[in-house]
Amino acid sequence: MKKGVYIVFVLTGLCISTYSQSKLTRNKVSGISELLDSAEVYSKKDAVKAYNFIEEALELIIQNDDKGNEIRAYSILGDINFFSEQYDLSTENYIKAISLAEKINKNNLSYDSRKKLGVAFKANNDYDKAIFYFNSFLTHTAKNLPNNDIVFIKTHLAETYELKGEYALAEQTYKEVLSIEQSRNNREGIMLIQDRLANINLQQNNPAGAIQYYEKSERMAEESSDKRSLANALRGKSAALKKQNKPEEELSARQQALDINEELDDVEAQNEDLVEIGKIYVEQKQEEKAIPVLQRSITLSDETKNITQKKEALYTLSKAYERSDIAKAFSTYKEFVKVNDSINSIREQELLSRLELATSLNRKQQRIDLLEKDKELNDKTIELLMQDQTMQEEFIKNQKRTIYFLIIILFILSISSIFILRSAKQKRLANQLLALKSLRSQMNPHFIFNALNSVNSYIAKKDELSANRYLSDFAFLMRSVMENSKHDFIPLTDEIKIIDLYLKLEHERFKEKFDYQFVVDENINTESFQIPPMLIQPYIENAVWHGLRYKEEKGFLTVELKPVDKNLQIIIIDNGIGRKRSNEIKTKNQQQNNSTGIKNIESRLKIINEVHRLGIQIDVSDLDLENHSGTIVSILVPMQKKITQ
Amino acid sequence: MENKLKAVIVDDELASRETLASYLKNYCPDIYLVADADSVKSGLEIIKKNKPDVVFLDIEMPYGNAFDLLEQVDNIDFDLVFVTAYSNYAIKALNMSASYYILKPISIDELIHAVEKIKSERNSGDISIHSKILIENIQSVNKQNHKIVLPQLNGFDVIKVNDIIRCRANDNFTEFYLTNGTRKLISRTLKFYEDILKDFDFVRVHKSHLINLQYVTRYMKGKGGQVEMTDGSVVDVSVNQKAAFLEKFK
Numbered sequence: 001m002k003k004g005v006y007i008v009f010v011l012t013g014l015c016i017s018t019y020s021q022s023k024l025t026r027n028k029v030s031g032i033s034e035l036l037d038s039a040e041v042y043s044k045k046d047a048v049k050a051y052n053f054i055e056e057a058l059e060l061i062i063q064n065d066d067k068g069n070e071i072r073a074y075s076i077l078g079d080i081n082f083f084s085e086q087y088d089l090s091t092e093n094y095i096k097a098i099s100l101a102e103k104i105n106k107n108n109l110s111y112d113s114r115k116k117l118g119v120a121f122k123a124n125n126d127y128d129k130a131i132f133y134f135n136s137f138l139t140h141t142a143k144n145l146p147n148n149d150i151v152f153i154k155t156h157l158a159e160t161y162e163l164k165g166e167y168a169l170a171e172q173t174y175k176e177v178l179s180i181e182q183s184r185n186n187r188e189g190i191m192l193i194q195d196r197l198a199n200i201n202l203q204q205n206n207p208a209g210a211i212q213y214y215e216k217s218e219r220m221a222e223e224s225s226d227k228r229s230l231a232n233a234l235r236g237k238s239a240a241l242k243k244q245n246k247p248e249e250e251l252s253a254r255q256q257a258l259d260i261n262e263e264l265d266d267v268e269a270q271n272e273d274l275v276e277i278g279k280i281y282v283e284q285k286q287e288e289k290a291i292p293v294l295q296r297s298i299t300l301s302d303e304t305k306n307i308t309q310k311k312e313a314l315y316t317l318s319k320a321y322e323r324s325d326i327a328k329a330f331s332t333y334k335e336f337v338k339v340n341d342s343i344n345s346i347r348e349q350e351l352l353s354r355l356e357l358a359t360s361l362n363r364k365q366q367r368i369d370l371l372e373k374d375k376e377l378n379d380k381t382i383e384l385l386m387q388d389q390t391m392q393e394e395f396i397k398n399q400k401r402t403i404y405f406l407i408i409i410l411f412i413l414s415i416s417s418i419f420i421l422r423s424a425k426q427k428r429l430a431n432q433l434l435a436l437k438s439l440r441s442q443m444n445p446h447f448i449f450n451a452l453n454s455v456n457s458y459i460a461k462k463d464e465l466s467a468n469r470y471l472s473d474f475a476f477l478m479r480s481v482m483e484n485s486k487h488d489f490i491p492l493t494d495e496i497k498i499i500d501l502y503l504k505l506e507h508e509r510f511k512e513k514f515d516y517q518f519v520v521d522e523n524i525n526t527e528s529f530q531i532p533p534m535l536i537q538p539y540i541e542n543a544v545w546h547g548l549r550y551k552e553e554k555g556f557l558t559v560e561l562k563p564v565d566k567n568l569q570i571i572i573i574d575n576g577i578g579r580k581r582s583n584e585i586k587t588k589n590q591q592q593n594n595s596t597g598i599k600n601i602e603s604r605l606k607i608i609n610e611v612h613r614l615g616i617q618i619d620v621s622d623l624d625l626e627n628h629s630g631t632i633v634s635i636l637v638p639m640q641k642k643i644t645q
Numbered sequence: 646m647e648n649k650l651k652a653v654i655v656d657d658e659l660a661s662r663e664t665l666a667s668y669l670k671n672y673c674p675d676i677y678l679v680a681d682a683d684s685v686k687s688g689l690e691i692i693k694k695n696k697p698d699v700v701f702l703d704i705e706m707p708y709g710n711a712f713d714l715l716e717q718v719d720n721i722d723f724d725l726v727f728v729t730a731y732s733n734y735a736i737k738a739l740n741m742s743a744s745y746y747i748l749k750p751i752s753i754d755e756l757i758h759a760v761e762k763i764k765s766e767r768n769s770g771d772i773s774i775h776s777k778i779l780i781e782n783i784q785s786v787n788k789q790n791h792k793i794v795l796p797q798l799n800g801f802d803v804i805k806v807n808d809i810i811r812c813r814a815n816d817n818f819t820e821f822y823l824t825n826g827t828r829k830l831i832s833r834t835l836k837f838y839e840d841i842l843k844d845f846d847f848v849r850v851h852k853s854h855l856i857n858l859q860y861v862t863r864y865m866k867g868k869g870g871q872v873e874m875t876d877g878s879v880v881d882v883s884v885n886q887k888a889a890f891l892e893k894f895k
Contacts (some may be wrong), residue, residue: 446705449730449749450658456750457660460667509658549707589712589783590705 087124484533548575656703685709716890
């Protein structure tokens with residue numbers, strides 16, 4: 001029981017703590033999405049800051065077990081890493097997001113991650129995995145992928161094939177994209193893919209095929225007056241023409257592109273075009289044309305601080321000077337080396353800073369992994385706790401069940417014991433009543449047969465009248481006794497009649513032995529007062545048979561009924577030989593045959609007193625205490641009790 | 646006068662004595678009454694004095710009953726007819742010794758019958774056997790030594806109760822199986838002997854079987870079961886009697 005109380009206490013504690021926890025989380029739920037939003041914002045700009053947001057968010061997420069946001073957090077982590085070119089980390093995080101979503105059966109939450117996973121692998125030069133994930137995205141993600149996404153993925157897939165050197169597959173995939181773009185009439189998209197297809201043709205040493213695509217794009221751009229696309233197409237075409245070794249055509253295409261770019265004021269593009277034109281002139285040994293173009297490019301590069309372009313321009317310029325002015329060529333080359341060095345150092349710095357970022361991001365990632373591990377550990381502890389709790393609950397349930405069971409058993413037991421007790425009581429009562437019936441009002445058979453014998457005597461003496469009277473009285477007495485024997489109680493009047501008759505008949509037999517008087521107090525309401533039948537007669541019989549019959553001289557018997565306090569007192573007095581002498585007189589043979597009348601009445605009274613809750617008392621004493629002669633029997637019957645039958 | 650039987654009456658009640666005397670006078674010509682007495686004491690006196698052939702003896706009297714009187718008679722050389730109003734105890738004793746008794750109020754027919762019997766028995770000899778056994782039984786404290794008188798066509802068999810293994814009902818006869826292996830067929834019902842013998846550890850195990858419990862060797866379980874007696878006989882126990890029978894062994 002004590003244990004049970006303890007368990008209840010613990011459970012209450014748990015409830016309160018989880019309640020307060022849930023209250024706490026409600027305040028911070030908004031915090032999580034805010035943190036994630038911030039991370040998303042910073043994902044491109046500042047990976048470290050973004051990471052910090054994510055870390056903070058994840059702590060809360062783990063506390064609240066917020067699966068949706070956890071997926072989002074890892075998805076954002078993937079993005080951050082992707083943008084900071086930590087592609088392996090990026091793939092890791094995307095995969096994490098995907099597997100989390102799978103766990104809770106909400107794959108829609110990891111859609112972006114799955115879309116980007118292939119891209120990240122591709123960026124990480126892991127082409128096979130990239131291809132695998134692109135294909136799996138295309139086949140397994142959803143029935144109706146949006147065209148944009150199909151184009152996105154297929155383009156990346158084609159690029160991956162391209163990178164892998166599988167140009168046929170790349171070309172086929174690009175063509176699939178192209179048909180999508182054509183079907184939805186996306187001009188820019190079409191031109192973009194055509195550009196790619198042209199590029200593939202170039203890479204497969206098919207400049208003619210490439211030129212076909214470029215010219216298609218050229219026409220489309222002209223039709224829609226899309227100058228930028230036109231410039232792009234022209235530049236592509238010029239590159240293809242370069243492969244075909246058609247300098248004039250190349251130059252003209254390049255010149256057209258340059259014109260358009262000038263028109264568009266696209267300095268970068270102009271610069272590139274200028275360098276390319278410069279290269280063509282150098283190839284054509286028209287150095288005098290090349291030099292001003294390249295110088296213009298260098299100026300532009302200085303303006304835009306594009307050292308790569310400047311390097312390219314300087315290198316071509318030094319070549320242009322080679323035949324005309326060695327000194328200029330040398331000084332230009334020196335400048336080129338300088339620029340190249342600075343480019344290299346910039347690259348080195350970039351590499352270094354990227355490495356630095358990588359380490360710091362890795363460290364961050366490790367911390368997040370730790371968080372995750374903590375969470376897993378937490379999960380396990382929680383699971384264990386839960387198990388513990390369920391076990392405890394089970395235990396309590398079992399205990400409760402046992403208690404209920406015991407209570408039911410107890411209930412059944414008490415009910416049945418009540419029934420058993422009651423039935424036992426009833427049985428006892430029934431037995432007592434039965435016993436009462438058998439004990440009730442048996443006239444001593446001795447008396448009956450002796451009485452009949454007396455009648456016989458009268459007959460023998462031919463005393464018809466006496467015989468008839470005696471027999472009538474006897475018959476009346478017998479009838480009364482039989483009638484009364486049906487009841488536990490009879491009106492006192494009836495008992496008086498019986499006593500009257502009995503005395504008369506016994507006196508008739510033992511006339512010479514005793515005289516008697518029978519007194520009933522006038523104040524007794526003999527009609528309403530009830531007493532057990534044959535209560536008095538056996539004591540009178542005893543007085544006659546054991547007391548008066550042995551007396552030498554004539555004895556006297558008094559039977560008196562009077563009220564004493566609230567009782568009816570019945571007194572039977574004989575001046576016979578007394579109980580002591582009577583017992584002495586009897587021989588061994590006679591004692592064996594003792595009358596059971598008194599024993600009967602005693603057991604009867606015991607039962608009557610018990611069943612009817614009465615206190616009938618009988619007191620027997622000697623009349624002459626000194627000589628132990630004579631006997632007084634006093635019977636006290638309570639009056640106030642109205643006996644109901 | 647020679648054939649007439651000399652009789653006395655011992656009874657404490659005058660009316661009873663008068664009635665019996667009147668009946669004997671009127672209905673039993675073979676009896677002539679020589680005296681009467683109202684107590685054991687006076688009864689002994691008149692028996693000594695008159696040497697009666699028949700004594701009509703009331704069982705219940707004040708100052709000693711019929712058995713007290715008989716115990717004080719030196720030699721019972723008279724026939725006895727007990728007279729009693731009601732005495733279960735006495736009647737059992739009388740039945741055991743097959744003594745004659747008449748119940749009050751006296752039936753004249755029974756009185757005549759009793760006298761007839763006495764007359765015929767006197768001719769066949771042993772007249773005191775019943776009284777002797779009666780007194781023996783009354784005086785013997787040890788119940789094992791009690792004897793029972795079994796009336797036969799031409800006299801009586803006296804056997805010890807202890808020698809009876811079992812009794813079997815045979816129509817209105819009872820067959821006694823004794824320890825010496827003999828059987829006796831008695832012209833009395835089994836019920837009659839059951840009443841007498843049930844005070845001696847005899848049990849009615851079956852409608853037709855009364856057995857002496859001390860000779861039971863084995864009880865075999867069954868619906869009612871069976872008992873095996875020392876003589877090897879097997880007696881069925883009826884379903885109704887099983888419980889009562891087994892109760893005796895507790």
